[in-house]
Structure formats: structure tokens, C-alpha cells
Amino acid sequence: MRDVTPWPLRSADRTGAPAAPMDLSTLSVGQYDFIANAFSFGLAVMVATTIFLWFSRSHVAPAYKMAITISGLVTAIAGYHYLQIMLSWESAFSVTNGTIETTGYAYNQAYRYVDWLLTVPLLLVELILVMRLSRSETVSKSVTLGGAAALMIILGYPGEVAEGGATRFLFWVLSMIPFVYIVYQLVVGLKGSISKQPENVRGLINGAATLVVVSWLFYPIVYLFPLIGLTGGAAVTAVEVGYTVADIVAKAVFGILILTIAMRKSEAESNASA
Amino acid sequence: MRDVTPWPLRSADRTGAPAAPMDLSTLSVGQYDFIANAFSFGLAVMVATTIFLWFSRSHVAPAYKMAITISGLVTAIAGYHYLQIMLSWESAFSVTNGTIETTGYAYNQAYRYVDWLLTVPLLLVELILVMRLSRSETVSKSVTLGGAAALMIILGYPGEVAEGGATRFLFWVLSMIPFVYIVYQLVVGLKGSISKQPENVRGLINGAATLVVVSWLFYPIVYLFPLIGLTGGAAVTAVEVGYTVADIVAKAVFGILILTIAMRKSEAESNASA
Numbered sequence: 001m002r003d004v005t006p007w008p009l010r011s012a013d014r015t016g017a018p019a020a021p022m023d024l025s026t027l028s029v030g031q032y033d034f035i036a037n038a039f040s041f042g043l044a045v046m047v048a049t050t051i052f053l054w055f056s057r058s059h060v061a062p063a064y065k066m067a068i069t070i071s072g073l074v075t076a077i078a079g080y081h082y083l084q085i086m087l088s089w090e091s092a093f094s095v096t097n098g099t100i101e102t103t104g105y106a107y108n109q110a111y112r113y114v115d116w117l118l119t120v121p122l123l124l125v126e127l128i129l130v131m132r133l134s135r136s137e138t139v140s141k142s143v144t145l146g147g148a149a150a151l152m153i154i155l156g157y158p159g160e161v162a163e164g165g166a167t168r169f170l171f172w173v174l175s176m177i178p179f180v181y182i183v184y185q186l187v188v189g190l191k192g193s194i195s196k197q198p199e200n201v202r203g204l205i206n207g208a209a210t211l212v213v214v215s216w217l218f219y220p221i222v223y224l225f226p227l228i229g230l231t232g233g234a235a236v237t238a239v240e241v242g243y244t245v246a247d248i249v250a251k252a253v254f255g256i257l258i259l260t261i262a263m264r265k266s267e268a269e270s271n272a273s274a
Numbered sequence: 275m276r277d278v279t280p281w282p283l284r285s286a287d288r289t290g291a292p293a294a295p296m297d298l299s300t301l302s303v304g305q306y307d308f309i310a311n312a313f314s315f316g317l318a319v320m321v322a323t324t325i326f327l328w329f330s331r332s333h334v335a336p337a338y339k340m341a342i343t344i345s346g347l348v349t350a351i352a353g354y355h356y357l358q359i360m361l362s363w364e365s366a367f368s369v370t371n372g373t374i375e376t377t378g379y380a381y382n383q384a385y386r387y388v389d390w391l392l393t394v395p396l397l398l399v400e401l402i403l404v405m406r407l408s409r410s411e412t413v414s415k416s417v418t419l420g421g422a423a424a425l426m427i428i429l430g431y432p433g434e435v436a437e438g439g440a441t442r443f444l445f446w447v448l449s450m451i452p453f454v455y456i457v458y459q460l461v462v463g464l465k466g467s468i469s470k471q472p473e474n475v476r477g478l479i480n481g482a483a484t485l486v487v488v489s490w491l492f493y494p495i496v497y498l499f500p501l502i503g504l505t506g507g508a509a510v511t512a513v514e515v516g517y518t519v520a521d522i523v524a525k526a527v528f529g530i531l532i533l534t535i536a537m538r539k540s541e542a543e544s545n546a547s548a
Contacts, residue, residue: 033384041388044354048347048392055328055343059336096378 024092024107027233029100032093035240039086042244046079049252056259061269064262067129071255074119074126078251081115082244084108112243113160116153119251121146124182126258127208131193132265145185152178156223165227172223179220183213201264208257215250218242298366298381301507303374306367309514313360316518320353323526330533335543338536341403345529348393348400352525355389356518358382386517387434390427393525395420398456400532401482405467406539419459426452430497439501446497453494457487475538482531489524492516 053072057065085108092107093100124145128138152175159171186209194205222239225231230238327346331339359382366381367374398419402412426449433445460483468479496513499505504512 029380033380033382037382037384037388040358040385041391044351044388044392047354048351051350052343052347055331056340059340095380098380 023231024236025102027093027100027236029095029098031233031237032095032100035237036086036089038241038244039082039089042248043079043082043086045248045252046075046082049255050076050079053255053259056263059266060259060262061266063132063269064130064266067126067262068259070122070129071126071258074122074251075255077118077122078115078247081111082247084111109160110157113153113157117150120149120153123212123251123254124149126255127205127212130208130258130261130265131190131197131205133193137193141185145182148178148182148185152182160223168223168227172220175223176220179216183216186213198265198268200268201261204257204261204264208254208261211254211257212250215246215254218246297505298510299376301367301374301510303369303372305507305511306369306374309511310360310363312515312518313356313363316522317353317356317360319522319526320349320356323349323529324353327529327533330537333540334533334536335540337406337543338404338540341400341532341536344396344403345400345532348396348525349529351392351396352389352521355385356521358385383434384431387427387431391424394423394427397486397525397528398423400529401479401486404532404535404539405464405471405479407467411467415459419456422452422456422459426456434497442497443501446494449497450494453490457490460487472539472542474542475535478531478535478538482528482535485528485531486524489520489528492520 050072053068053075057068057072060068088106088108088111091105092103094103095101125142128141128145133141155171155175155178157171159168159175162168162171190209194202194209197205222242225235225239324346327342327349331342331346334342362380362382362385365379366377368377369375399416402415402419407415429445429449429452431445433442433449436442436445464483468476468483471479496516499509499513
């Protein structure tokens with residue numbers, strides 16, 4: 001069986017074998033704390049957003065309740081994974097009297113991939129559901145965009161855990177194919193459907209699609225960090241805090257935006273039918 | 275990268291380098307216990323208030339439900355952070371046979387900043403939502419007041435973790451700019467909107483705005499304690515217990531006040547439409 005330990009702490013890194021892309025042993029106490037606080041912040045934001053979204057289901061028309069249920073599911077799943085990430089992070093280090101040591105327990109970065117595999121397809125489904133397209137369009141767009149998103153995550157993982165830079169780059173390229181397809185669909189492919197949306201939400205839906213594209217750009221860039229020599233404590237801090245901010249924007253802020261769209265559409269539709 | 279370890283336990287504090295603004299090693303058993311009990315009290319109050327507020331959503335008109343949902347979110351988020359603060363406090367000390375020792379594990383005061391970054395903007399949003407202004411006013415006031423609140427917290431943090439008194443004072447001044455802006459908005463800027471509120475709640479809304487201003491005054495004063503030489507066990511006790519009381523007033527008492535306003539307005543509006 002191949003070694004699937006997350007790359008920052010693969011045993012090879014600790015035994016002088018091929019250098020790890022990123023080395024946790026260079027982290028300072030301040031960097032460790034800052035990352036731990038960012039994870040705790042992420043956990044609190046995700047759980048709070050979940051509760052807010054699920055309470056707010058009562059403010060939208062029945063047609064939009066499923067979009068809001070799923071928006072809250074995305075942040076709930078992310079909240080669970082931030083708890084796991086936070087605990088894994090704490091178990092990987094021991095900080096006493098202001099000095100930091102690695103404990104030898106691995107920081108399991110694979111939780112991020114498990115999270116994305118579930119949440120990234122779901123948040124595209126949120127966006128499709130809130131547009132309230134025809135049933136056939138809803139199904140076909142959910143399957144193609146959700147499927148492409150799952151494929152993107154699955155193709156990224158082997159490169160993330162690979163020893164060599166060449167393998168990492170190969171899977172980056174493979175993973176970018178579905179990535180570019182999704183971005184194309186969001187920026188160009190959905191244009192027709194967006195133009196049929198009520199005028200009061202068209203800007204918001206465009207905004208939600210743009211938010212996905214912009215917040216997602218962070219991930220492939222960070223993935224390349226080890227290849228361009230960005231390692232060490234500062235790089236680990238940038239990656240972990242950056243992922244957390246990107247996740248908050250792509251899931252929590254995005255979910256609130258989907259709720260706003262659903263509330264406006266519900267309001268407009270109830271006025272139209274009155 | 276700069277050291278962002280919370281100031282009470284930065285490594286320098288323990289190695290005879292520049293004196294810590296506050297030193298946990300001078301704490302007595304009685305002071306340790308008193309603070310631990312205050313944290314437990316804070317946790318219980320926050321969780322109980324959350325449950326009370328969310329159950330009470332059914333007592334207010336739909337227009338006010340979101341204000342109550344958010345009031346409960348603020349206390350829920352604070353409850354989570356009081357749990358983290360309490361656990362961090364307990365891990366920093368070992369009390370056996372009536373003697374107290376520091377364990378070397380840091381007391382992570384940054385949890386307070388993580389908490390405030392989320393809850394302070396939200397509790398201004400509570401107040402705006404319960405006033406039921408026009409949509410554009412609600413959005414613009416939420417963005418400006420919430421944004422100023424977030425900026426205030428972010429600007430306070432570098433001074434809190436800084437070594438030197440000068441840096442601490444500089445960030446105190448910077449953080450006071452959004453603070454004064456918010457206070458001005460609450461005391462003067464909202465006057466026009468408050469005068470348009472139904473007469474039976476005008477006093478309560480004024481009271482809620484005043485409660486925010488008064489309870490907030492505690493924070494910038496405490497922030498200056500280390501600069502005026504207030505350190506040691508008694509100062510730590512005053513700061514930690516004081517923060518806890520201020521948090522309870524600004525979040526739990528404030529949340530109950532928001533609920534009262536929402537219930538009175540719901541009642542008045544249902545009478546008016548009957």
C-alpha cells in the first residue's frame with residue numbers, strides 16, 4: 001500500500017529522505033498559535049453560519065428551502081472538518097514555556113480533501129437550485145458541474161501526497177481541466193440562465209458566481225507553493241490561514257449570498273402572485 | 275514573521291527578556307479559582323441566553339425573527355469561546371494541595387479577539403435589524419457599523435500582542451478611531467431613526483444603544499492597564515473578571531433587551547393591523 005500520510009509529515013520527511021514540500025518543524029510559537037486561532041475562527045464561523053441558514057429556512061418560499069438546507073449542510077460539513085483539522089493541528093505540536101516541538105503525530109491535511117469532495121459539488125448545487133431552472137436543466141447542470149467538481153478534488157489529491165514535484169505538477173494540470181471547465185460554465189455557460197432571472201437578483205447571482213470563481217483561484221495557486229520553493233513556517237502559515245479564509249468566503253459568505261437571493265426571489269414571487 | 279503569541283505568555287516573558295505586561299506567575303490560588311469560576315459563569319450565562327433567545331423566536335413577528343436568531347448566535351459564539359478560554363485557563367495552571375504553579379502551557383487570550391471579531395459586528399446588526407429600517411438603510415448601516423467594529427478589533431490585536439508599550443499605545447489610538455465613530459453613530463447618528471420608532475420602544479432602543487456604549491467603555495480602559503503599571507495577580511483578576519462581566523452585559527443582557535424590543539413591536543404592530 002502506498003504512503004498516504006499528508007505530505008507535511010510523511011515519515012520520509014523526518015528521516016532525511018527526499019525533502020518534504022513543507023516542513024512543520026520550522027514553525028514558530030507565534031505561527032502555530034495564529035494558525036490554531038484561524039482554525040478555531042473557521043470552526044466558529046461555519047457552525048454559526050449553519051445555524052443561521054437553517055433558522056432562516058422559514059424566511060424563504062418552499063421552492064428555495066432545499067437550496068438553503070444544502071447551504072447549511074455545506075457549512076456544517078466544513079465545521080466538522082475544521083474541528084478535526086484543529087484537533088489534528090493541536091496533537092501535532094507541543095508548546096510549553098514558549099517553545100514549540102513537533103510531537104511526531106501527523107497533521108492530517110487530508111481532512112481538507114475529504115471536506116472539499118463533499119462540499120464543493122454541493123455548493124455548486126446550491127447555486128443551481130436557487131436559480132430555480134427547469135427540472136431537466138437543474139438535474140443536468142447539477143450532474144455536470146457537481147461531477148466536474150468531484151473529479152477536480154479527486155485529481156488533486158494524488159499530487160498533494162506525492163513525493164516528487166513532477167507528480168505534483170502532473171496532477172495539478174489534470175485537476176485544472178475540470179477546474180477550468182467549471183469556471184467557464186460559471187462565467188459563460190450560466191449567462192443564458194442568469195439573464196432569465198428576475199432583475200432584482202440578477203446582480204446578486206452574478207456576484208455569487210464571481211465569488212466562487214475568485215475564492216477558488218486561491219486553491220490552485222497555493223497547491224503550487226512547494227514547487228516554487230515556498231516552504232517553511234511563513235509558507236505554512238500563509239497556506240493554512242489562506243485556505244481558511246478562502247473556505248469562509250466560498251462557503252459561509254457564499255451561503256449568506258444564496259440566502260439573500262432566495263429571500264429576494266421569494267418576496268418578488270409572493271408580490272407577483274398577490 | 276512576527277511573534278503573535280498572546281502577550282501574557284510570550285516566550286520572552288518567561289526568560290527574563292522584556293517584562294510581560296502582565297505576569298500569570300504571581301497569581302494566588304484564590305485569584306486563579308475566582309477567574310476560573312467567572313469563566314464557567316460566563317459559559318453558563320451565554321449558553322442559557324442562547325437557548326432562551328432561540329425558543330423565544332416564536333414570540334416575535336416574522337420581521338423580527340432574524341434579529342433574535344442573530345442575538346442567539348452572538349451568545350452561542352461567545353459560549354463556545356468561553357469554553358475554549360476556560361479550558362485554556364485550566365491547562366495553564368496546576369493547583370495541588372493548595373499551591374499553584376504554571377504548567378508552561380500558554381493561556382490563549384487571543385480567543386477573546388477571535389470572539390469579538392465575530393460577535394461585535396453581529397450585535398450591532400441585531401440592533402439595526404430590530405429597528406426595522408428600510409432595506410437600503412439596514413444594509414448601509416450594517417456594513418458601516420459592522421465594518422467599523424471589525425476594524426476596531428483587528429487594530430486592537432497587534433497592540434495586545436506587542437512587546438513594547440509604545441506599540442500597544444499606538445494600536446490603542448488606531449483602534450479608538452473606529453470605536454469613537456461607532457459610539458458617535460449610536461449616540462448621535464441613530465437619533466433620527468430612533469425618533470421614528472414606535473413610542474412604546476423608543477426608550478428601550480435608546481437604552482440598548484446606551485448599554486452598548488457603556489459596556490464597551492470597559493475594553494479600552496482595561497487595554498491600557500499594562501501601560502499604567504497595573505500588572506500582577508490582582509490586575510489579571512480585574513481584567514479577566516471585568517472582561518467577563520462586560521461580555522455578559524454587552525451580549526446576554528443586550529440580547530434580552532433586543533428580544534424585549536422585538537416582542538413589544540410585534541405586539542403593537544399586530545394591534546395596529548387588527
